[in-house]
Amino acid sequence: MKSLLLYCLVGVMNTCIGFGIIFALTFLGILPELSNFLGYFFGIIFSFFLNNAITFSQNKIDKKQGLIRFILSMSIAYLINLAVLFLSYRVLEIDVYFSQILAGASYTLCGFLMSRFFVWARR
Structure with missing residues (x-):
């Protein structure tokens, strides 16, 4: 649970940098x-x-390989985000704003799980 909260905090900082x-x-x-x-x-x-420095600092990884895995993971999370958005908004006709929230939540959860169990998995 602590790593999920740290992941979300990093996500907020990352969003500020990106925007x-x-x-x-x-x-x-x-x-x-x-x-x-x-x-x-x-x-x-x-x-x-x-x-790497905050959320999963206890799991040491090769940075080059980890970065490649991270980009792959975030790409998969983004595709899941788009699928949830399409399904909820276009197919189920859920409100567009609520659909965006559902899609964003799916991106965050998928990104965290991929990060935890694929990018920074203990080997």
Whole structure:
């Protein structure tokens, strides 16, 4: 439970960093799509190092291999997020805002489980 709370705290910090980059680049006139990509790219990298140092610090891993596993895990979590959003909003016709919350929760839970049992799994 402690690691899930730390993971969520790192997620909040990561979101601030990612959106900070996105908004700063957009303000500087960079294309919104490129700003978005760069914000998420650096946000994922930042998140990996924070989770490595804080959330899962007791589980020592090879950083290069761990980063690859983390990017793969977050990609899977994002695809699950999209599937939950599509199912809840388009198929079940649940309110779009509530659907976004459900999708976000699925991303967080999947990301945590993949991080805990795949990226930083004790080997």
